[in-house]
Structures are given as C-alpha cells and as structure tokens.
Amino acid sequence: MDPRSADLLELPAVRERLAGMTAFAGGRDLALALTPSADPHEVAARCATTEEAVRLRDLGVAGPGGAFDIRPAVAQAVRDVPLDAADLLEVLVTVGVWRELREAVGEHREHAPGLAEVMELPDLAAAMRIESALARAIDPRGGLLDSASAELGSVRRRLVGARRAASDLLRDLAVRLRSHLQESFTTLRGGRPVLAVKASSRSAVPGIVHDSSGSGETIFVEPIALVEANNLTRELVAREAEEEERILRMLSRAVAEEHVALDGLTEALADLDLALACAALSRAWDGCPVEPAAEVDLRAARHPLLDPATAVAIDLPLEGVRALVVSGPNTGGKTVALKTLGLLAMLHQCGLRVPARSARLPVFDRVLADIGDDQSIAESLSTFSAHVRRLVVIMAAAGPRSLVLLDEPAAGTDPDEGSRLAQSVVERLVEQGALVLATTHHPEMKAWASDAPRAANAAVGVDLRTLRPLYSLNIGEPGASHALGIAEGLGLDPEVVEAARRAGPPERRALEALLAEAGAARAAADEELSAAREARAAPNARSATRGSARGSWRCASRRCARGRRPSAPRHGPARRRS
Structure with missing residues (x-):
C-alpha cells in the first residue's frame, strides 16, 4: 500500500487506537506496524482470524496481559550474555501466560481453530522444561530462591547465622563499652558494623578505625572481637554472590538452548494479542464483517474516527460504477465520503470489521489518494504543482484493481483549464481500470459524469432552507455549490452577493x-x-x-x-x- 495515501486517509490514527487495545508490547508492535494486504487470500485469512477472536472475546478469553516481549532477552542469552534475575522472571511469567492462554484457546478450538493452531508450538516440551527450571529458581519478586541450588541454600543459611552472631556480639560490646561511646547506636563503615567511640577513649576500645567525625571527637571503630565474625559474614556474602552468578549463567544458557520455543511462544502471544485487539476495535465501532465482492457496496458506512453518536452514515452502492463525481457545498462532507471509502477499504485489508450496516468490497492492490493541500514553501511548490506531482505518481501506479481518491483534482489553477484537466485525468484512470472517486465544484465535471458510461454523480446533502450541510450522500444527482447563498448566510452584503449572481x-x-x-x-x-x-x-x-x-x-x-x-x-x- 502507498504510505502517503495511508497517511492521508488517517490509517496511522486507527493503528494507534488499535495499539491501545493490545495487552503487551509484542501485540502493540504488530498493531503499529499493521498494513493492508493486497493478497485476497491473506485478507480472507486475516478477516477469519478476527472473526475467531470476536468469538473468543465473547467466550471470555482475554489478551496476554502481564506477558513481556522476551525476544531481546532471549537474543542476549544466545549471545552468551548472562541475564539477571528480573529478566529471567519476565521469561518465566511470559511462558506461564502463554501456557494458560494456550489451554484457554484450546478449550474453544471449535470456535477458533486457527488461533488454537497459532498457540501451539512444534516443541511443546521445550517450553515446559524452561518453565520448570525457572520456577524452581526464580523468586516472584525478581530474585533467586534458596531452592535454586543446594549450595545457595546452604550458604544463605550459614550467612543468616553469621549475621545474627555478629549482631549479638556487637550489641553486647555496645553495652559493655557504653561509657566510652559517643552514641548508643551502631552504624556501618565500608559495609562493616562499627561503634561510635569517643576520641578520648580510643585506647579503651581496641580495634580497627574505619572513619572519624568532622569534628574529630568521634571515631568509628570495628572492635577486634568483632573482626572475625564480620570477616566470616563478608566471606559468606562473597560465596553467595558467586553462587548466584553461577546459577544465573546456568539459567541463561538454558534460555539460550530453548530460544526457538521462547521466540515462537512470544510471537504466538503477539499474534493472539493483535487478533483480540482487532476484535475489540471492530466491536467498539459496531463493525460488520465484509463480504468479498467484485464491486463496492457499502450501506450505512461511517468514518471510524468520527464520533459515532454524531457521524452521519452514508451509502455507497457502486455496482457498475467506475467513476463517482461527488459535488456540493464546502464543508458538506465530500472529502469525508472519500476518506470513508478509502479507510474502510484499508481496514478490511488489515483484517478488521468495518463500521457499516453491511459491506461488500473487493481487495484493492493499491489505494491511492490525493487529498488536502500539499503546497510546500520549502520546495517552492504551489497547490497546483503539488497536486500535479501527486497525480503523476498516482497515474503511474493505478491499475485494474486500484482505488483512486481525488479531492478536487487539478485545483489551484484556471477553472476552465483545471476542469478539463481533471476530466481527462479521471477518464484516463478509468481507462486504466481503476475505481475513481473525485470531488469537484466544476459544472463540466458534473456534466461529464452524467453522460459518461460507468460514471455517476453524487451530491452531499444540504438543508435548502438554511443551507446547512446534512453530511449525507445522494448517489445519482450532482450537487450545487450554494456558495453565494452560504456567503449571504454568513453575513456578506446581499448586494454584493446579488451582483455576483448577475455576473x-x-x-x-x-x-x-x-x-x-x-x-x-x-x-x-x-x-x-x-x-x-x-x-x-x-x-x-x-x-x-x-x-x-x-x-x-x-x-x-x-x-x-x-x-x-x-x-x-x-x-x-x-x-x-x-
């Protein structure tokens, strides 16, 4: 699909909304990267997946909340870079989420056979092995359990005893040496417990001086009687760290060995997450499944980014039509009609339901749009020049399966020449086999659409009493611009308006x-x-x-x-x- 047209039709805004309905980073990345497919078989498969996801949501199956995209961590382990306990916890949690969802989707296989297949792995035992190994070693708070190894459990038990003995000894010393201490509390210096001794009592408390106060009146002494107990504690802490590092390396190697299964289950979770998000968004805008067809037939279609409470639905029954010329007053909804068809075509080819009462659509190989004002001061492009450059690109790309949306083609130049150029462009695109929707204010274009085979006019609705837009679309009739009446209604001098009519x-x-x-x-x-x-x-x-x-x-x-x-x-x- 043409990226420029996708931007003009606001597909990125829909992708953002879709990403907001995903449950974890893997699904969000897929949603933000989602592009329409031009392959009818792939589009049919995507739509079928969304319908399965709709049924799963109705049955209470939720997305993979709590899972993580563990592929970067797995890649790090494959490079023989050890993972920390927090990374390994994310792996453990993600495998657990996958296992639970695999079971949940499998219970409803008759309703979602495709997604049940997605959640399977070629090597199911690999995922079970890594989950079992991590569950024995990883603490739910992100540390290592004592059960990670017999050595770690032993060292930690000895460390608890050594710390308790050192603490008891320090407390006893503080009581016995109370008269020589500046403060009754104990503190740490260099990671070792010390006493705050009066400088004048230095000789009364033999030990190692680790620090002194700014005034020099207090020195921080590790009593000789405590040194051996503290040394044992520090030794056990070092052995604990060594054992933890060994365990983390061992578990990281286990993750690396099962990288295929771990990457596969993460991708499965992302695919399921995207499908469930597509189902949720399709339901949010009350979308209907699209029936594959050779021609466009939309009934009560709505632009998905407009407020559904106020958006006016339009019908686009285009059987037998290859060029639809949409006319009527400004702000009447001509451009919205073009965007509605273009965006709904893209959404269908992304696999989503579309916001309409019923929808029949072909699969377009390209959706090409020229909408809005592309003038550029930096590139010295006028509105007309920018439109012509865009038309050159569109005409070179359009073919028999293309949808082309032109908002006032050849605007920004002499009206007579512009209308003739616009007509020629639309005629050529129709000759190339494209389906063309174009907005216009030129009477010549309206007259051409009335006479040309396989062309039709359409008018945006307007309240003739107030000249306010109704935002409806009436196929089969051209629309008046009502520019003079609207100008008068906005307060322009009636004499000026009447003079314009006479001129x-x-x-x-x-x-x-x-x-x-x-x-x-x-x-x-x-x-x-x-x-x-x-x-x-x-x-x-x-x-x-x-x-x-x-x-x-x-x-x-x-x-x-x-x-x-x-x-x-x-x-x-x-x-x-x-």
Missing part, C-alpha cells in the same frame, strides 16, 4: 438553478414519503391502542370474576361478564 454566465446560472430545483424536488419527495409512512403507521398504532384497551377490559373482567367489580365504561353499552 455569472447565463448557462452557469441556469445549471445552478436546475441543480437547486432538483435538490428541492428530491427534498420534497423525501418529505412526502416520510409523511406517507407516518400516515400508514398511524392506523396500526390506533389498532394497537384499541387492542391494548380490549386487553385491559379483559383483565378487568377477570378481576371481576375473582370477586372485584370493575368500574363501568364511560361510553357505550355495558358489557356482560363472561
């Missing part, structure tokens, strides 16, 4: 009037149709009301039969109780 060519004025009349006729027809539907629904509502009243009377009759007399009806003859 236009007679044929242009006649065409705009014809378009306005056609729009008014359609609006009137819509109002009559709505009124007819309401009138047809009214008798049914009255019948339902009468049925409800009869039901109430029957209920009253039953209450009377149970001995409670209902009040008589106000009008009509009294009914006899049955």
Whole structure:
C-alpha cells in the first residue's frame, strides 16, 4: 500500500487506537506496524482470524496481559550474555501466560481453530522444561530462591547465622563499652558494623578505625572481637554472590538452548494479542464483517474516527460504477465520503470489521489518494504543482484493481483549464481500470459524469432552507455549490452577493438553478414519503391502542370474576361478564 495515501486517509490514527487495545508490547508492535494486504487470500485469512477472536472475546478469553516481549532477552542469552534475575522472571511469567492462554484457546478450538493452531508450538516440551527450571529458581519478586541450588541454600543459611552472631556480639560490646561511646547506636563503615567511640577513649576500645567525625571527637571503630565474625559474614556474602552468578549463567544458557520455543511462544502471544485487539476495535465501532465482492457496496458506512453518536452514515452502492463525481457545498462532507471509502477499504485489508450496516468490497492492490493541500514553501511548490506531482505518481501506479481518491483534482489553477484537466485525468484512470472517486465544484465535471458510461454523480446533502450541510450522500444527482447563498448566510452584503449572481454566465446560472430545483424536488419527495409512512403507521398504532384497551377490559373482567367489580365504561353499552 502507498504510505502517503495511508497517511492521508488517517490509517496511522486507527493503528494507534488499535495499539491501545493490545495487552503487551509484542501485540502493540504488530498493531503499529499493521498494513493492508493486497493478497485476497491473506485478507480472507486475516478477516477469519478476527472473526475467531470476536468469538473468543465473547467466550471470555482475554489478551496476554502481564506477558513481556522476551525476544531481546532471549537474543542476549544466545549471545552468551548472562541475564539477571528480573529478566529471567519476565521469561518465566511470559511462558506461564502463554501456557494458560494456550489451554484457554484450546478449550474453544471449535470456535477458533486457527488461533488454537497459532498457540501451539512444534516443541511443546521445550517450553515446559524452561518453565520448570525457572520456577524452581526464580523468586516472584525478581530474585533467586534458596531452592535454586543446594549450595545457595546452604550458604544463605550459614550467612543468616553469621549475621545474627555478629549482631549479638556487637550489641553486647555496645553495652559493655557504653561509657566510652559517643552514641548508643551502631552504624556501618565500608559495609562493616562499627561503634561510635569517643576520641578520648580510643585506647579503651581496641580495634580497627574505619572513619572519624568532622569534628574529630568521634571515631568509628570495628572492635577486634568483632573482626572475625564480620570477616566470616563478608566471606559468606562473597560465596553467595558467586553462587548466584553461577546459577544465573546456568539459567541463561538454558534460555539460550530453548530460544526457538521462547521466540515462537512470544510471537504466538503477539499474534493472539493483535487478533483480540482487532476484535475489540471492530466491536467498539459496531463493525460488520465484509463480504468479498467484485464491486463496492457499502450501506450505512461511517468514518471510524468520527464520533459515532454524531457521524452521519452514508451509502455507497457502486455496482457498475467506475467513476463517482461527488459535488456540493464546502464543508458538506465530500472529502469525508472519500476518506470513508478509502479507510474502510484499508481496514478490511488489515483484517478488521468495518463500521457499516453491511459491506461488500473487493481487495484493492493499491489505494491511492490525493487529498488536502500539499503546497510546500520549502520546495517552492504551489497547490497546483503539488497536486500535479501527486497525480503523476498516482497515474503511474493505478491499475485494474486500484482505488483512486481525488479531492478536487487539478485545483489551484484556471477553472476552465483545471476542469478539463481533471476530466481527462479521471477518464484516463478509468481507462486504466481503476475505481475513481473525485470531488469537484466544476459544472463540466458534473456534466461529464452524467453522460459518461460507468460514471455517476453524487451530491452531499444540504438543508435548502438554511443551507446547512446534512453530511449525507445522494448517489445519482450532482450537487450545487450554494456558495453565494452560504456567503449571504454568513453575513456578506446581499448586494454584493446579488451582483455576483448577475455576473455569472447565463448557462452557469441556469445549471445552478436546475441543480437547486432538483435538490428541492428530491427534498420534497423525501418529505412526502416520510409523511406517507407516518400516515400508514398511524392506523396500526390506533389498532394497537384499541387492542391494548380490549386487553385491559379483559383483565378487568377477570378481576371481576375473582370477586372485584370493575368500574363501568364511560361510553357505550355495558358489557356482560363472561
């Protein structure tokens, strides 16, 4: 897919939203790197995976929360660089998450056979071996357990005893030498316990001086009687560190030996995470599965980045259409219509459901867009020049399976030349086999779309009373720009607006009037149709009301039969109780 078109159609924003629904770093990376596929078989497989994930979510299967992307740590172990206990804990946790999810997905294999297969490993025993080895050695808080080795357990037990003996001895010395101490507390210097001795009592407390206070009145002495106990403690600490380092190296080598299985289960978790995120996002915008088709047919489609509470759905039934020319006033929704089709096509080819009531779409080999103003001061490009450069790229790339979206092609130059150029560009793209949607204000383009085979007009809806946009899309009719009416509604001097109307060519004025009349006729027809539907629904509502009243009377009759007399009806003859 064309990266520039993906940016113009706001696919990166959807990827960010998708990444926000993943559960761990591996899935997030896949979401941010997701691109539409041009291969129909791959698109079908992606969509099938999303449907499986939808079913899994409905069955309560959650994403791999708590897992880590352990591939960098595994690669480090393969390079014979020891991992620390925290890294090994992440490996242990991730293997555990994979095992639990493999079991959960496997329980629902009939609903998600593809994802159940994803969660399997060629060498299942390898994952079990490394989990068992790490579980015996790694503390859940990120350290090494005493059970990591017999030697480590022994050293630690001896170290606890040595520290307790040294602490007891120091306490006894502090009591016996109380009169010679500056403070009653003990402290550490150079990692060794010492007493704060008065400088004047130095000879009364034989030992090693490790430090002195700034005033010189206090010296910090390790009593001779304590040196041997402290030496034993330091020796055991060193042996503990050596044994821990040996164990970490041993476990790191075990991780390196099982790197294929560990990388495989991490990738499986990432794939499952992405699938579940696609399912969650598809549900969040109330998406529907896409039916593969040769032509576009979208019903009640919505742009996924717009607020669903306010977004106006549009229909795009484009069977038999190779060029759709969308016209109407500015801010009426022409560009949004283009973006909606383009983005939904990309989302489908990423494997997601699309926000629509129903959707039939082909798989496009390219989605090519020229939307917005690409003028560049740095490159000395005007709006027209930038658009032409983009058109050159699009026309060179477009083919029979391409979708091309052009927002006011050949804008920014002489209107007459621009309209002729835009028409020629669209004609050529259609000849190349592409499906083309183009917005325009040029009457010539609208006239061409009315006459050309396999071309059609579409108009964005506008309230003819207020000239406010309705953001709907009406296929089969061109739209008027209403620029002068909108300008007048925004406060421009009416005399200036009227002068502009009179200054236009007679044929242009006649065409705009014809378009306005056609729009008014359609609006009137819509109002009559709505009124007819309401009138047809009214008798049914009255019948339902009468049925409800009869039901109430029957209920009253039953209450009377149970001995409670209902009040008589106000009008009509009294009914006899049955």
